[in-house]
Amino acid sequence: MLSPEEAVALLEGDDALLPDLLEAAASARD
Amino acid sequence: MTFSAKIFIPLTNLCRDYCGYCTFRRDPGDPGALTMTPEQVLALARAGERLGAKEALFSLGDRPEAIFPEYREFLGRRGHRTTLGYLREVAALVAAETTLLPHANPGLMGERDLAALREVNVSMGIMLETLSDRLLGPGRAHDRAPDKVPSHRLRTIALAGKLAIPFTTGILIGIGETHAERVDALVAIRDLHERYGHIQEVIVQNFRRKPGIPMQGHTEPSMGDLLRTAAVARLLLGSEMNIQVPPNLSDADFARLPASGINDWGGISPLTPDHINPERPWPGLTALRRATEGAGLELRERLAVYPEYARRPEFVDERLRSKVQHLIDAQGLVRGDLERWRTWN
Numbered sequence: 001m002l003s004p005e006e007a008v009a010l011l012e013g014d015d016a017l018l019p020d021l022l023e024a025a026a027s028a029r030d
Numbered sequence: 031m032t033f034s035a036k037i038f039i040p041l042t043n044l045c046r047d048y049c050g051y052c053t054f055r056r057d058p059g060d061p062g063a064l065t066m067t068p069e070q071v072l073a074l075a076r077a078g079e080r081l082g083a084k085e086a087l088f089s090l091g092d093r094p095e096a097i098f099p100e101y102r103e104f105l106g107r108r109g110h111r112t113t114l115g116y117l118r119e120v121a122a123l124v125a126a127e128t129t130l131l132p133h134a135n136p137g138l139m140g141e142r143d144l145a146a147l148r149e150v151n152v153s154m155g156i157m158l159e160t161l162s163d164r165l166l167g168p169g170r171a172h173d174r175a176p177d178k179v180p181s182h183r184l185r186t187i188a189l190a191g192k193l194a195i196p197f198t199t200g201i202l203i204g205i206g207e208t209h210a211e212r213v214d215a216l217v218a219i220r221d222l223h224e225r226y227g228h229i230q231e232v233i234v235q236n237f238r239r240k241p242g243i244p245m246q247g248h249t250e251p252s253m254g255d256l257l258r259t260a261a262v263a264r265l266l267l268g269s270e271m272n273i274q275v276p277p278n279l280s281d282a283d284f285a286r287l288p289a290s291g292i293n294d295w296g297g298i299s300p301l302t303p304d305h306i307n308p309e310r311p312w313p314g315l316t317a318l319r320r321a322t323e324g325a326g327l328e329l330r331e332r333l334a335v336y337p338e339y340a341r342r343p344e345f346v347d348e349r350l351r352s353k354v355q356h357l358i359d360a361q362g363l364v365r366g367d368l369e370r371w372r373t374w375n
Contacts, residue, residue: 001265001266001268002262002265002266004210004213004214004217004266007213007216007217007262007265007266008209008210008213010258010261010262010265011209011212011213011258011259011262012209013258015254018254018257018258021258021261021262022257022261022289022290022291024261024265025260025261025262025264025265025290025291026288026289026290026291027291028264028265028268028269028291029264029269029273029291029292029293
């Protein structure tokens with residue numbers, strides 16, 4: 001599971017990384 | 031992907047808090063100030079029942095009796111000293127007289143209040159909103175909002191866990207919190223769920239500007255920020271948690287939300303507006319279904335109590351169990367033959 005530090009880094013990450021983040025989240029749900 | 035067919039019952043919009051983003055709250059005598067009588071509540075519940083709603087969402091102001099004498103008199107005439115006592119009476123009425131299942135969202139609650147309300151509600155909720163005490167400061171979102179002290183809200187959520195109440199909570203993003211504070215709030219929810227196992231749903235709600243509110247000039251979170259936060263919530267809270275983003279707060283972009291890993295649209299009403307965001311109607315069920323299926327998911331109706339809790343007797347008061355069991359299928363979702371929403375728009 002994601003650590004708080006990793007979570008903050010993802011919130012502040014580059015827009016170019018958003019598709020990868022969404023894919024990981026959707027995979028976690030499915 | 032689920033949603034709850036509900037009616038929204040604004041039992042009272044009097045509130046002792048003056049949150050910077052709120053258009054719901056009123057003082058007595060303000061235009062639109064309203065406290066519903068039991069007869070009005072029951073009439074609304076029956077109208078919702080006829081349309082196929084299953085949830086009676088009671089959403090109301092926080093402890094108005096603390097500062098408004100005329101409201102205290104109203105409660106006194108009804109035999110109550112507190113809003114929460116009055117809420118229990120009307121929720122019991124709806125539970126007894128209709129097929130609807132109450133879900134109360136009345137602000138801070140103590141252990142005795144929670145225990146009394148548990149008898150007539152299949153689930154309850156309070157938005158944590160934020161874990162930032164900074165936002166209680168002058169000119170901030172929770173200035174003049176004594177019930178928005180984060181530690182008090184965490185206490186209510188923990189007490190609900192102690193009493194085995196299926197509980198809805200969540201965060202409100204874009205009200206002045208930092209990213210780290212946003213994550214702190216999600217982690218606090220995760221910690222409480224790990225301790226009590228009672229968090230049935232986490233809402234990620236985005237601030238929207240409205241005319242006339244103290245925060246009308248405040249910047250709204252972008253769609254990218256909302257998607258990113260919902261995705262981070264999914265990764266922080268794990269695959270089993272139910273995560274909701276309200277579709278009516280994202281305009282036409284709401285169809286993008288399922289891509290962020292959410293699995294619930296929240297409550298949708300065929301009858302009543304979203305009284306917290308009355309300028310933002312919910313999308314029709316046809317559009318909601320299209321957006322859901324466009325993401326490769328199936329749209330199903332759930333009750334106010336999520337499937338994970340509906341079938342566990344320790345989480346549902348014995349007075350409500352037979353009503354719940356009558357409405358659900360083997361998965362804990364609403365029985366297919368009772369999904370009346372399929373005939374809505």
